[in-house]
Amino acid sequence: MRSPEDFDDSQSLLEQVNQALENATPLRIQGSNSKAFLGRTTAGEILDTRSHRGIVSYDPTELVVTARCGTLLSQLTQVLDAAQQMLPCEPPSFGDGATVGGMIACGLSGPRRPWAGSVRDFVLGTRVITGQGKLLRFGGEVMKNVAGYDLSRLMAGSYGCLGLITEVSLKVLPKPRQALSISLEMDTERALQHLAEWGQQPLPISAACHDGTRLHLRLEGGEGSVAAAHERLGGERLDASWWDDLNEQRLSFFDEDQPLWRLSLPHNTPSLSLPGRQLIDWGGAQRWLKSDADTAFIRKVVDEVGGHATCFSHGLTDTPFQPLPAALMRYHCNLKQQLDPRGIFNPGRLYAEL
Amino acid sequence: MNILYDERVDGALPDVDKLALLHALQSRLPDLEILHQQEELRPYECDGLSAYRTTPMLVVLPRHVDEVQGVLRLCHELHVPVVARGAGTGLSGGALPLEKGVLLVMARFNNILSIDPAARTARVQPGVRNLAISQAAAPFGLYYAPDPSSQIACSIGGNVAENAGGVHCLKYGLTVHNVLKVDILTVDGEHLSLGSNALDAPGFDLLALFTGSEGLLGVITEVTVKLLPKPQTAKVLLAAFDSVEKAGRAVGDIIAAGIIPGGLEMMDNLAIRAAEDFIHAGYPVDAQAILLCELDGVEADVVDDCDRVRQVLQQAGAIELRQAKDEAERVLFWAGRKNAFPAVGRLSPDYYCMDGTIPRRQLPGVLHAIAELSNEYGLRVANVFHAGDGNMHPLILFDANQPGELDRAEALGGKILELCVKVGGSITGEHGVGREKINQMCAQFNSDELTLFHAIKAAFDPSGLLNPGKNIPTLHRCAEFGAMHIHGGQLPFPELERF
Numbered sequence: 001m002r003s004p005e006d007f008d009d010s011q012s013l014l015e016q017v018n019q020a021l022e023n024a025t026p027l028r029i030q031g032s033n034s035k036a037f038l039g040r041t042t043a044g045e046i047l048d049t050r051s052h053r054g055i056v057s058y059d060p061t062e063l064v065v066t067a068r069c070g071t072l073l074s075q076l077t078q079v080l081d082a083a084q085q086m087l088p089c090e091p092p093s094f095g096d097g098a099t100v101g102g103m104i105a106c107g108l109s110g111p112r113r114p115w116a117g118s119v120r121d122f123v124l125g126t127r128v129i130t131g132q133g134k135l136l137r138f139g140g141e142v143m144k145n146v147a148g149y150d151l152s153r154l155m156a157g158s159y160g161c162l163g164l165i166t167e168v169s170l171k172v173l174p175k176p177r178q179a180l181s182i183s184l185e186m187d188t189e190r191a192l193q194h195l196a197e198w199g200q201q202p203l204p205i206s207a208a209c210h211d212g213t214r215l216h217l218r219l220e221g222g223e224g225s226v227a228a229a230h231e232r233l234g235g236e237r238l239d240a241s242w243w244d245d246l247n248e249q250r251l252s253f254f255d256e257d258q259p260l261w262r263l264s265l266p267h268n269t270p271s272l273s274l275p276g277r278q279l280i281d282w283g284g285a286q287r288w289l290k291s292d293a294d295t296a297f298i299r300k301v302v303d304e305v306g307g308h309a310t311c312f313s314h315g316l317t318d319t320p321f322q323p324l325p326a327a328l329m330r331y332h333c334n335l336k337q338q339l340d341p342r343g344i345f346n347p348g349r350l351y352a353e354l
Numbered sequence: 355m356n357i358l359y360d361e362r363v364d365g366a367l368p369d370v371d372k373l374a375l376l377h378a379l380q381s382r383l384p385d386l387e388i389l390h391q392q393e394e395l396r397p398y399e400c401d402g403l404s405a406y407r408t409t410p411m412l413v414v415l416p417r418h419v420d421e422v423q424g425v426l427r428l429c430h431e432l433h434v435p436v437v438a439r440g441a442g443t444g445l446s447g448g449a450l451p452l453e454k455g456v457l458l459v460m461a462r463f464n465n466i467l468s469i470d471p472a473a474r475t476a477r478v479q480p481g482v483r484n485l486a487i488s489q490a491a492a493p494f495g496l497y498y499a500p501d502p503s504s505q506i507a508c509s510i511g512g513n514v515a516e517n518a519g520g521v522h523c524l525k526y527g528l529t530v531h532n533v534l535k536v537d538i539l540t541v542d543g544e545h546l547s548l549g550s551n552a553l554d555a556p557g558f559d560l561l562a563l564f565t566g567s568e569g570l571l572g573v574i575t576e577v578t579v580k581l582l583p584k585p586q587t588a589k590v591l592l593a594a595f596d597s598v599e600k601a602g603r604a605v606g607d608i609i610a611a612g613i614i615p616g617g618l619e620m621m622d623n624l625a626i627r628a629a630e631d632f633i634h635a636g637y638p639v640d641a642q643a644i645l646l647c648e649l650d651g652v653e654a655d656v657v658d659d660c661d662r663v664r665q666v667l668q669q670a671g672a673i674e675l676r677q678a679k680d681e682a683e684r685v686l687f688w689a690g691r692k693n694a695f696p697a698v699g700r701l702s703p704d705y706y707c708m709d710g711t712i713p714r715r716q717l718p719g720v721l722h723a724i725a726e727l728s729n730e731y732g733l734r735v736a737n738v739f740h741a742g743d744g745n746m747h748p749l750i751l752f753d754a755n756q757p758g759e760l761d762r763a764e765a766l767g768g769k770i771l772e773l774c775v776k777v778g779g780s781i782t783g784e785h786g787v788g789r790e791k792i793n794q795m796c797a798q799f800n801s802d803e804l805t806l807f808h809a810i811k812a813a814f815d816p817s818g819l820l821n822p823g824k825n826i827p828t829l830h831r832c833a834e835f836g837a838m839h840i841h842g843g844q845l846p847f848p849e850l851e852r853f
Contacts, residue, residue, distance in 0.1 A: 061606035062713055084612060113553065120559055121531050134802045142711040143524060143743035144783035146517045146566045147791070147798050148826060149810050153530065153562035162558070174612035196472040200495055202583045202652055224654020264552040268472045285553045306551040322556040327544055332557055334813035339806070350557070 003075065006054025008068070010127070010135060010166050016047055017164060018133040020344045027344050029160040031070060032097025035106050037314040039159050039321065039349045049101050052166055057141070060085055064124060064141045066169040069101025076100055085172045088116035092247045101165050107157025110247040111207035111218070114267065114282045116173075120156035127167035128155060131340035141169045160346040161354050162339045176206070176220035178227075181242060182235035183216045188271045188280065191215040195283045196268045203229050207243055208283040211253065218243060246281065253279045253290065259316050261289040261298060265307035274301055295319070321350060329353060357789045358406060359452055363831040364823045367454045368433040372411050375434060375456075379414065383424045389413040398457050401439065402504070403447040403790055405706075405760060410437070410451030415459045419539075419575050422458065426543040426573065429456055435819050436541075438569040440481060440512030443504040445707060446788030448516060448568045448824055455822075458573065460511050466490050467576070474581045475534060475551070480511025480574045484518075487579060496581035499526035502784070503692055511574040517566030519784030521617045521691075524742035525650075528784070530565040532580050538564065538572035541815040551578065563810070568786055569821040571814040585650035588616060589660050590684045593667040594641035594674040598622055598737075601643035602717040604670035605741045608647065611666050613659055616650035618742030619691050622721070625698060625736040625749070632697035635690030636683075638674050645672075645741065646691055648684075694738045695749065702734070702751035706763045709791075710774030711783035714744045723773055724748055731766040733759070745783035746774070772797045787825045795825075796832035804829060 020027050026044035030036070053070035060083040067076055073093050080086055090110025091103045104126075109118045125139030128151070139145055139152035155165050186194070191210040198205060204221035216238055219226045245251050254260065258276060265272075267285035272278070276291025289309075291298065295317045302309045308322035324332060329351070336343070336354045348354065361367060376390050389395055390412050399407040416422045429436050435455035442449055442461075451457045463479035466486065470476075471494040476487050484505040488497040501520035502508055508518065514536055517529045526532070535549035549561035564571055595601040601620055608615065621629065623642050630637040637644060645667070649659045660677060667675055678684035690697075698705050712720050721737060728735040734751040748770055752763040771781040771794040781787070781794040795804070807826040811818070827835075 059713075059715065061610045062715060063609060064713070107554075107559075117527065117531055118554065120562055121527065130802075130806060132802070132806070134806075136800075136803045136806060138803065140778065140780055141713055142779050142783070144519055144528065144711050144740075144745045145780035146784060146786055147780050147782050147795060148787070148803075148807050150517070150530070150562050150566055151806070151810070154559055156559060156562075157554075158558050173614060174609070177612065199474055200471055200583055202586045204652065204655075221652065222655030222658050224658060225652035228652065228654060264550075264554050266473055266475075266551040267553075268470075282553065308550065308552065308556045310556070324557050325547075328546055328557065328560075331540075331546065331560070331814060335558060335560075335810070338809040338813040 003054060007051060008054070009052035013047070013049070013052055013164060013166060014129055014133070014135050017129045017344070020045065021131070021133050021342055024342055025344065026347045029105070029164055029346055031099030031102040032095060034093065034095030034098045035102055037312065038106060040318065040352065041315070042346050042349045044347065047164070049099060049164070055079055056167065062141070063143070063172055064169055065172050066141060066167060067100045068167050069099060069165050071100045073098040073100055073103050080172055084175050086175050087122065087170065088112055088173050089119050089122055090247060091119055092249070094248065100168060104156050104165055104168050105158065105160045111209065111243050111281060114285050115206050120153045122171045123152050123156050123168060124171055125169040126152040126155050126165055129164040129166055131163060131342060131345065135166065139169065143171060159349045161336060161350050163345055178223045179218065179220045179240060180226050180230055181216065181218045181238035181240050182230065182233065183214045183238045184233065184235040185213065186215050188212065191280070192268070192271065192284055199267070199283065205283070209246055210280040212277070212279070216242065251279070253277065253288065256290050258290040258292050259311065259313035261291060262310045262312055263287040263289055263302050263307055264310070265302065265305055269305045269307065272301060272305070274298060318352065324351070357447070357792055358408060359823045363828060363834050365818070365828055367435055367452065367822065370411065370432065370434050370454055375432060376412060378428055378432065379412070379425065382428055383421055386421050386425070387415040389415070398439070398451060398459070401442040401447060401449040402445045403450065403788065405754070406447055406450055406789065408451050408453055410457040411454060413457045413459060415462055417462045422573060422575060423539055423543040425456065425458060426539055426541065429819065430542045430817070433817065433819065435822050437821050438515070438573050440509035440515070441483065441507050443508040444512060444516060444786065444788060445709070446782065446786040446790040448786050448788035448821070450789050452822070460574070461509065463511070463575070469494065471496060473551070475578055476581055477576065477578045478510055480577060481509045484508050484510055484513055491581050495584055497584050498579050499532050499582050500529050503695070510577050510579065514565055514574055514577055515567065515569050516786040517784070519745065521619060521740060523740065524618065525614050525616050526582070530562055533561065533565060533577060534580055535578040536561060536564060536574055537576035538574050540572050541817065541820050546572070566786070568788065568825040570811055570825055571820065573820070585616070587653045587656050588648055588650035588684065589656055590646060590648045590678045590687050591660065591663055591667065592637070592676045592678070592687055593645045593647070593672040594638040595643045595645070595671065596641065596673050598643040598721050599718040600671045601645050602714070602741070604645060604667055604672065605714060607666045607670050608663055611662055613649070613663060615647045615663070615742060617646065617648035618740070619646045620644070620739040620741040621691065621694060622737040624734065625694050625738050628697040628701050628736060629690040629694050632700055633690045633693050635686050637690055641673065646687055691738070698736045698749045698751065703753040703755065706750040706752065706767055708746065708748045708750065708767050708770050709782045709785040710771050710779055711743070711745045712774050712777050712779035714741070716777040716779070720746070720773060720777060724770055727766055727769050731762050733763055733766055740783070743783070744779065768794060789824060792824070792827045792831065793835045795827045796835050801829050801832065804832065
């Protein structure tokens with residue numbers, strides 16, 4: 001579990017933040033920069049988190065792992081693998097150097113998300129360097145903890161705009177005993193219809209993606225349930241690595257030159273009529289769109305069905321994240337002002353106002 | 355240290371002219387039901403933490419969201435504190451009223467607005483009871499997973515405010531994992547939607563922040579929850595052990611075998627005997643501990659898992675092992691556990707229920723220390739434990755009519771919570787801080803951490819009118835509380851004045 005590179009560099013990170021507070025220098029928090037394409041461009045001095053690394057504690061029978069922000073996501077996955085456990089939210093890495101801190105700050109989850117939960121769902125506790133220049137601890141290493149506000153889960157997906165996450169404790173789970181992937185030929189309408197129907201039944205589906213002509217499914221559970229579901233659904237066998245290719249955006253769908261959008265929708269939304277090509281993931285709740293369509297048009301279509309759209313192609317728009325209603329934005333600003341009064345943490349990464 | 359609101363350490367509350375407020379509410383909201391006479395207010399003077407009572411200045415019972423908005427706007431204008439209340443079943447005094455405040459009762463909002471089986475969601479008003487959601491979803495083969503033991507009575511708004519748990523949390527999560535969207539009104543009556551009908555929403559995860567915020571950041575007016583397909587089958591095993599240590603180790607062994615039970619509960623001898631005496635569930639009364647392990651899911655998997663768990667339990671030294679032979683016996687096994695609190699209540703005129711969590715490996719040591727504290731304070735303690743997720747519910751038995759016993763029970767409870775913090779756990783797993791654990795918050799968080807919590811509060815409620823005094827203690831309170839617990843000669847919060 002321990003690696004020779006493990007190092008507690010929190011004091012130096014704290015000093016860097018305090019220096020930035022003193023000089024009112026904005027900081028650009030970065031690990032390996034594997035997800036730099038997400039969000040707006042942040043001007044600021046680079047604060048490299050990778051010196052603070054290592055798995056601090058892991059007891060498989062407690063189902064909890066604690067790691068420093070600069071720990072490689074791949075190292076964490078390896079350690080969990082060895083104990084037959086996993087991060088159920090399957091975070092994508094988008095590069096070999098992806099770190100645990102970046103994984104939490106971006107809050108992206110993989111194909112299992114609708115059935116298992118998101119990154120924030122597995123966050124139990126964090127250590128955070130705050131806008132007051134203090135290294136504080138919230139949450140902990142226990143499954144249930146409702147003391148105080150849930151600052152740890154708030155940090156997940158906040159793109160480093162509320163403070164510097166130095167350490168995180170995550171709930172982990174045993175890997176399923178059996179896993180089997182299949183693909184079935186069917187059109188989009190039928191796939192969405194089937195998914196809505198199967199979703200109401202206790203089927204062991206743990207990933208569902210439709211590429212326009214085929215529905216790809218992953219079945220996970222005990223031997224009995226997986227075999228029974230396979231028998232019922234039929235289909236061709238699919239290599240498990242297909243899901244990694246989907247998660248890391250290595251499928252040919254992602255190759256084309258057009259801008260990439262992530263649409264987050266109620267999962268039973270009918271197929272959306274938008275220019276370009278779509279790939280339906282998360283059983284319908286996450287759809288990838290390759291399209292030259294106008295930002296405002298995409299947002300309008302998605303907003304009408306209760307969803308939101310994030311631009312995954314850097315620099316295409318000044319609002320890669322869907323703009324917030326005015327009242328909600330005001331409270332976002334209040335929160336930013338309270339937690340980062342000097343505005344040093346990734347200013348503008350999420351929204352220009354923050 | 356008394357936990358009723360104390361302006362000296364919890365902060366001064368604005369003085370309000372009750373009659374003027376009453377008249378203002380009546381004239382602005384003529385249809386709003388308002389209670390203002392002593393005998394009408396009495397039933398609202400406490401929630402599930404009935405040892406502490408405060409009569410509210412006024413009680414309002416709105417039926418429409420615009421009435422809630424009207425109440426909030428007026429109270430904001432006149433600078434009147436507001437305490438929101440759902441079904442009033444909370445165990446930590448989160449809805450304990452204020453003498454100088456309005457109690458905003460949301461119980462009349464009890465309509466299920468829609469069940470969408472294809473989307474697997476239910477949109478409900480905040481006063482809808484937890485169990486009513488599962489009942490309404492049942493015809494579609496769906497249910498709402500979090501099941502606090504008060505589920506027949508507690509309301510979903512309260513569940514969100516407290517981030518309620520239950521016996522199935524390890525596998526199915528807490529309230530925060532099962533809610534998609536919450537509509538709230540801010541302190542000045544502005545409407546916000548947090549979360550969305552999709553699986554995530556743009557911006558900060560304010561839904562996570564609001565869940566469990568105990569009514570300090572806003573008032574919940576609508577909740578959209580996730581529904582799950584009902585597991586095809588559920589089977590329960592009962593294992594008896596001659597020591598709590600062995601039972602504790604068995605829990606770790608089950609998880610090490612790669613199995614996540616739907617429910618995994620432990621009871622110690624005093625709790626076993628109390629439950630058996632009350633429910634006659636067939637519990638082995640000589641056992642030092644029993645484990646109830648429920649496995650649910652698809653039939654074939656559950657049968658396999660039962661075999662595996664049986665083996666694990668035998669190897670862990672179970673002296674007796676039974677599987678409920680049918681649904682009736684399964685329900686009976688659970689009835690003993692689910693009635694453990696009232697069962698213990700029969701042993702003693704009063705009991706005080708704790709809610710600490712610990713890393714599971716610490717269980718034997720913590721139970722041992724609780725036994726020692728129990729002797730030291732001369733009060734019996736029965737232990738009921740959500741073993742799967744490390745959430746303990748020690749029940750302290752006492753008699754409030756005996757002078758000093760309530761104080762002793764409280765002091766013992768405080769010691770147990772501080773012990774939980776010391777071994778890496780938390781003072782509350784699912785009941786919330788409310789007023790009950792306000793002092794122990796000072797043990798779990800340092801002054802910088804508490805200051806940050808106050809900053810979060812200030813982002814949403816700068817005037818501090820929503821549920822003041824709950825959840826987060828003032829530094830002043832911690833200074834006074836800490837003064838009674840000076841560790842290693844170091845005075846906590848040296849920067850504060852002493853009185």
